[in-house]
Structures are given as C-alpha cells and as structure tokens.
Amino acid sequence: MFQIALLLALVGLAAAADRSFTIDYKNDCFLKDGKPFRYISGGIHYFRVPRPYWQDRLKKIRAAGLNAVQTYVAWNVHEPVQGQFNFEGDADLAAFLKAAQDADLLVILRAGPYICAEWESGGFPGWLSKDPSIRFRSSDPKYLGPVDSYMAKLLPIVKPLLYENGGPVISVQVENEYGSFPACDKEYLQHLEDLFRKYLGPSVVLFTTDGDSISLLKCGTLPSLYSTVDFGPGGDPMSHFLSMRAYEPHGPLVNSEYYAGWLDHWGGHHAHVDASTVAQYLDEILKLNASVNMYMFEGGTNFGFMNGATASSDVTSYDYDAPLTEAGNITPKYQQIREVVGKYNGPLSPLIPSSAPVYDPFDIMLTQSAYILDALSVLAPSGPTNSTYPLRMEQLNQSYGFVLYRGVTHESLLRDKKVGDEIVVQLTYLKDRATVLLHRENIVTVQGSIDKTVSFDVYFGHKTLDFLVENTGRINYGSRVGDPKGIVGNVTYEMRTMTNWQMWSIPLNNVTGIPFQNLTAPTMEVPSFFRGTFQLPANVPPPDTYLKLDGWNKGQAFINGFNLGRYWPVMGPQVTLYVPGIHLLPHPQQNELILFELIKSPCGSDLNSCKVSFVDQPILG
Numbered sequence: 001m002f003q004i005a006l007l008l009a010l011v012g013l014a015a016a017a018d019r020s021f022t023i024d025y026k027n028d029c030f031l032k033d034g035k036p037f038r039y040i041s042g043g044i045h046y047f048r049v050p051r052p053y054w055q056d057r058l059k060k061i062r063a064a065g066l067n068a069v070q071t072y073v074a075w076n077v078h079e080p081v082q083g084q085f086n087f088e089g090d091a092d093l094a095a096f097l098k099a100a101q102d103a104d105l106l107v108i109l110r111a112g113p114y115i116c117a118e119w120e121s122g123g124f125p126g127w128l129s130k131d132p133s134i135r136f137r138s139s140d141p142k143y144l145g146p147v148d149s150y151m152a153k154l155l156p157i158v159k160p161l162l163y164e165n166g167g168p169v170i171s172v173q174v175e176n177e178y179g180s181f182p183a184c185d186k187e188y189l190q191h192l193e194d195l196f197r198k199y200l201g202p203s204v205v206l207f208t209t210d211g212d213s214i215s216l217l218k219c220g221t222l223p224s225l226y227s228t229v230d231f232g233p234g235g236d237p238m239s240h241f242l243s244m245r246a247y248e249p250h251g252p253l254v255n256s257e258y259y260a261g262w263l264d265h266w267g268g269h270h271a272h273v274d275a276s277t278v279a280q281y282l283d284e285i286l287k288l289n290a291s292v293n294m295y296m297f298e299g300g301t302n303f304g305f306m307n308g309a310t311a312s313s314d315v316t317s318y319d320y321d322a323p324l325t326e327a328g329n330i331t332p333k334y335q336q337i338r339e340v341v342g343k344y345n346g347p348l349s350p351l352i353p354s355s356a357p358v359y360d361p362f363d364i365m366l367t368q369s370a371y372i373l374d375a376l377s378v379l380a381p382s383g384p385t386n387s388t389y390p391l392r393m394e395q396l397n398q399s400y401g402f403v404l405y406r407g408v409t410h411e412s413l414l415r416d417k418k419v420g421d422e423i424v425v426q427l428t429y430l431k432d433r434a435t436v437l438l439h440r441e442n443i444v445t446v447q448g449s450i451d452k453t454v455s456f457d458v459y460f461g462h463k464t465l466d467f468l469v470e471n472t473g474r475i476n477y478g479s480r481v482g483d484p485k486g487i488v489g490n491v492t493y494e495m496r497t498m499t500n501w502q503m504w505s506i507p508l509n510n511v512t513g514i515p516f517q518n519l520t521a522p523t524m525e526v527p528s529f530f531r532g533t534f535q536l537p538a539n540v541p542p543p544d545t546y547l548k549l550d551g552w553n554k555g556q557a558f559i560n561g562f563n564l565g566r567y568w569p570v571m572g573p574q575v576t577l578y579v580p581g582i583h584l585l586p587h588p589q590q591n592e593l594i595l596f597e598l599i600k601s602p603c604g605s606d607l608n609s610c611k612v613s614f615v616d617q618p619i620l621g
C-alpha cells in the first residue's frame with residue numbers, strides 16, 4: 001500500500017516535471033514540454049456563453065483543428081459588489097478552464113484587470129466608478145487597492161490550472177493594449193507583473209498585447225513581459241509583425257487578436273468580414289510559424305446590461321460575424337478556417353453539426369402590463385433615497401440598470417407663462433438616456449451627455465418631474481473608461497437648479513412580483529412592463545430561438561426571469577434577441593416573457609398587435 005502510494009506520488013511529480021511551457025529565443029518558437037510548439041487559438045469568453053453550452057462550443061473549436069482557446073477574465077463578473085466574490089455557476093472560471101482541458105485545448109488567459117472586450121466598463125466593476133477622482137489603469141492607490149484584493153482571489157484559482165501544474169493555461173496576459181491608453185504608467189505595469197509573479201510563480205509565460213505599431217508598444221510593454229501584437233486580415237503579415245520584432249527581436253511571432261469578425265453598435269451596420277479573406281491571411285500568418293488567436297471564434301452574447309460602449313453603445317449580440325455563431329452554429333467561415341488549419345494541424349477530428357431548430361416560428365400575446373410608477377415599490381423595495389442634488393447611480397450603490405429621479409419643480413417660475421408657452425429644463429450632464437415623465441405622460445426621451453435641453457408646453461399644477469435614466473453601458477475603451485452613470489450634473493428648470501430629489505434604484509435584477517394588470521383595452525402608457533405566458537409544443541426539448549420584436553421600440557427583455565439584454569429593433573442593426581434553449585421550460589410548464597418597453601409598444605391601438613414572435617433565425621442586420 002505504502003509502495004503504491006509512493007509510486008503514485010513519484011509518477012505525479014514526474015508528470016508535473018515533464019510539463020513545461022517556455023519561450024525558445026534561439027529558434028523563435030514556444031517550447032511545450034521541451035518541444036517546438038505554436039498555438040492556433042480561438043477566442044471565446046466564458047461570461048458570454050451560458051455554462052451548459054461551454055462543452056459544446058469548446059468541442060466545436062477543437063473540431064476546427066485549433067489547439068488552444070483564449071479568454072478574458074471579467075472582473076465585474078467576479079466581484080459584482082466590492083468584497084463579494086463570485087466564481088460559481090456561469091462565473092466558474094476554474095470549471096471553464098477544466099472544460100477546455102477536457103476538450104483537449106490549451107488556454108491563453110487574459111487576466112486583466114482591464115480587458116476592453118466591448119464589455120461593460122472594459123471589465124471594471126461599476127462600483128469602481130463611485131469615486132470620480134479614481135485614476136483607472138494607473139498607480140493611483142485608490143485603483144491599485146481594489147486590483148490587489150481582486151487579484152488575490154483570482155490568481156490563486158488560476159495557479160493550479162497552469163500548464164506546469166497539470167492544467168491547460170500556457171500563458172497569462174498582463175493588462176490589455178495598455179499602449180493605447182494615455183496614462184503610460186510603467187510603474188503600474190510593473191506592479192501588475194510583480195503581483196502576477198507573486199501568485200503564479202516564476203516560470204509561467206506572462207505577456208502583453210498591443211496594436212501593431214511601435215508607438216503603441218512603447219507604453220504597453222515591459223522588457224520582462226513578452227510583447228505580442230494584434231492585427232486583422234490584409235497586408236503582408238510580416239510587415240505587421242515588424243513592430244513586435246522591434247521589441248522582441250527573437251522568440252515566437254504572436255498575433256493575439258487576429259480579427260475574424262467585428263462588433264456592432266446600435267445605429268450602425270452589422271459587421272461582415274469576408275470568410276475567404278480571413279482564411280487566406282490566416283494561412284499567411286501560419287506560414288510564418290507564428291502563433292495566432294482568432295478574435296473571436298465564438299462571440300456569444302452581452303446578456304443583461306453588460307454591453308460596452310464607445311461613442312455609442314454596443315448591441316446585445318456579440319455574434320461578431322465569428323466562425324461559430326452567437327448560438328454556436330457552424331458557418332462557412334468556420335469551414336474555410338478549418339481547411340486552412342487542417343494543412344498545419346491535421347488530421348482533424350470529425351465535424352460537430354449545428355443544432356437545428358426543432359419547430360416553426362410562433363407568436364405569443366402579451367396580455368398584462370404594469371406602468372413603471374405603479375411598480376416602483378416592488379422594483380425598489382427599500383424605497384427612494386433623498387438628496388438635495390441628484391446622486392449618481394454609483395453613489396446609490398448601484399452598478400447597472402435604471403434610476404428614477406424625481407425632482408421638485410417651481411410653480412412660482414411659471415407666473416408669467418400661459419398655456420402654449422415653453423418650459424425649459426436643462427440637464428448639464430446625463431449618462432446616458434432619460435425618459436422624462438410628467439403626470440404619467442412620457443413627454444420626451446433625451447440621450448446624453450452634455451447640456452441637453454428638454455422643452456415642453458406649460459402644464460400648470462405639476463410639482464415634480466420624473467427622469468427615468470438608463471445606463472446604456474459604460475465606456476470600455478479610451479480615456480473615458482469607467483464613466484459614471486445617472487444624472488451626473490445638476491438639472492435646471494426655467495434656469496433654476498432643481499433641488500430635493502428622490503431617487504429609486506431600479507437594477508432590474510428581480511422582475512418577480514411586478515403588479516401586472518390584465519390588458520382589457522389598448523394602452524399607450526410607457527415606460528411599462530408587459531407580460532405574456534406560453535407553452536412549448538409537447539415532446540421536444542426547448543430549442544435555441546430568437547425573439548423578434550416587431551412594433552416594439554426600445555427596452556429590456558426577460559425570459560423566465562433571465563435578462564436577455566437590450567432590444568432596440570427600430571435602431572438596429574440587431575433586430576432579434578438570442579434566447580438560449582436552456583432558459584426555456586419544456587411542455588407542459590408555462591414560460592413567462594416580460595418586456596420593459598421605454599418608448600412605444602404596439603399595444604396602443606389594438607390588443608391583437610400586442611405580441612412578439614419567436615423565430616428560428618437571427619436577424620442581426
């Protein structure tokens with residue numbers, strides 16, 4: 001018995017000692033277990049794919065011939081409230097890494113703390129924006145303190161999953177495209193390197209990624225971190241790698257983000273990156289013996305409120321025109337990439353087919369509604385916060401969703417006015433959209449951010465004015481990352497600062513208990529919640545489907561309490577919302593759909609149009 005135990009211990013030691021992942025500066029390649037190695041990787045973010053689908057997506061990535069996946073780690077997923085950590089369920093990073101290993105894939109881990117990723121605040125938790133004087137991505141102690149305490153939780157989870165310790169993680173990225181950020185704070189990068197080394201040990205490959213120009217690499221890298229670049233299809237790949245070679249004269253060539261697709265913004269076009277172009281330049285890169293990660297290979301979804309923003313907000317779908325669709329289906333781009341990869345990493349394992357829709361499109365009626373002001377006591381159970389001047393969303397200890405601001409007006413200012421005259425309300429700084437309500441009437445919607453004027457006809461007798469303000473997603477890229485939300489400046493009413501505000505936090509993290517009424521007559525009232533229930537056909541498992549919202553304007557959709565994300569079909573380009581089958585209940589159970597419509601519903605003229613459709617194909621633009 002003792003001998004067997006000793007033998008097993010020795011075997012274990014030998015196995016760990018055999019496992020190494022290093023850089024060979026002499027032969028310009030990686031060394032895996034001492035042998036030349038290059039990775040052909042695909043991007044997939046565990047926080048954008050429901051956990052029950054991880055295995056399916058990873059197997060499909062492996063079946064394309066890839067030998068690695070790359071994922072970011074989203075801080076705001078793991079520390080939603082300061083000091084409260086979550087590494088379970090859909091946030092179980094260790095389980096994702098093990099699933100990758102089970103699928104015979106290595107992992108390139110981009111640990112942050114900043115990730116960009118077109119994700120809310122570039123991964124920074126909303127609470128980090130509470131103190132507006134914080135300097136993100138710098139040596140500011142107000143920033144480094146929370147970074148240190150988060151990394152003290154995250155990195156010990158990663159350590160046993162490093163390749164050298166028997167896991168799949170071959171390399172870890174420090175920060176993300178830091179050279180594109182104006183701070184250029186090398187002490188900060190050094191601090192992160194020391195932190196990563198402290199928890200991960202001396203031997204794991206730590207690297208940085210920057211755009212492929214010397215000016216970007218200048219501030220993005222440290223001599224002790226391996227410098228890599230990112231670039232998309234087009235041009236001579238070696239010319240793109242020249243900037244990397246200026247910083248790493250030897251070692252493997254690495255493109256950490258080879259753009260297989262691109263993101264979409266509300267009001268823009270659906271991105272399309274030609275499949276044969278992607279395949280052709282991938283071939284060129286692989287010919288150079290470079291390691292490459294395709295960004296994205298499976299994009300997934302910005303469920304809930306988690307999309308990022310730049311000048312405008314990113315749409316809910318993160319399909320990205322990637323080789324695997326948002327729902328994990330195989331595309332012609334996947335096939336073309338697989339052929340190229342097969343030339344280098346063949347023979348390939350068999351294709352895994354797409355999941356076919358199992359039943360035809362169907363409509364459901366929305367039969368109940370509840371006006372926002374009638375649901376406040378349920379949506380904001382602790383009641384309003386009072387303050388002389390408006391508080392920002394973060395000051396209300398809220399990160400996402402909506403805040404209802406109620407300000408007191410000054411009737412005395414209307415003395416010289418008559419009906420038909422205009423009242424002018426000015427918002428000095430609004431983040432990001434406000435629906436302005438006067439006496440249960442939606443008078444206007446304004447979108448941020450500076451010096452927005454709302455004018456409406458004189459309406460005698462009103463004492464308050466309501467502003468339902470939506471955080472449409474924090475900026476994820478550039479110098480304004482971590483922007484605060486809500487009414488950020490003061491509001492004037494006929495030039496007089498409005499005071500004595502009441503504020504209701506509406507994070508919409510629980511949509512049960514809303515006081516719905518049966519719709520018996522058409523209703524124009526918005527913002528309102530609308531509810532419908534439906535059964536799926538018998539004898540079929542719930543399929544993936546897509547919610548089509550003809551006649552609806554802008555809002556948020558919930559299926560069985562799960563927040564599917566923002567819809568805005570009139571703005572586009574995204575028209576349908578992805579509904580993962582795992583959130584639907586099989587026959588004979590009742591499914592519940594709730595829409596929170598802000599602007600205009602189709603229920604105003606005819607209750608027969610108060611409906612939505614579930615369709616079998618996405619419409620993304």
Ligand SMILES: *[C@@H]1O[C@H](CO)[C@@H](O)[C@H](O)[C@H]1NC(C)=O
Pocket residue numbers: 287288289
């Ligand atoms: C790629 O690696 C192979 C095998 O080591 C080598 O023969 C070839 O010259 C390399 N190609 C380039 C472009 O470095």
Ligand SMILES: *[C@@H]1O[C@H](CO)[C@@H](O)[C@H](O)[C@H]1NC(C)=O
Pocket residue numbers: 386500502
């Ligand atoms: C908040 O303000 C409202 C309206 O002015 C008032 O009725 C309520 O008592 C105030 N609540 C607190 C806790 O001061």
Ligand SMILES: *[C@@H]1O[C@H](CO)[C@@H](O)[C@H](O)[C@H]1NC(C)=O
Pocket residue numbers: 385395396397
């Ligand atoms: C926010 O949280 C802080 C710290 O827990 C607390 O002191 C403060 O009263 C809270 N503010 C609101 C508006 O709830």
Ligand SMILES: *[C@@H]1O[C@H](CO)[C@@H](O)[C@H](O)[C@H]1NC(C)=O
Pocket residue numbers: 389488489490497
């Ligand atoms: C709002 O106005 C008050 C009074 O002038 C001022 O003290 C306060 O700083 C202003 N708030 C903002 C966010 O500008």
Ligand SMILES: *[C@@H]1O[C@H](CO)[C@@H](O)[C@H](O)[C@H]1NC(C)=O
Pocket residue numbers: 378510511512513
């Ligand atoms: C959601 O709200 C309902 C009723 O308002 C309550 O019974 C339930 O416990 C809440 N759920 C969670 C997860 O907080």
Ligand SMILES: *[C@@H]1O[C@H](CO)[C@@H](O)[C@H](O)[C@H]1NC(C)=O
Pocket residue numbers: 517518
């Ligand atoms: C709404 O209608 C349903 C059936 O159409 C009925 O069972 C229910 O009692 C009604 N609820 C209310 C609050 O009237």
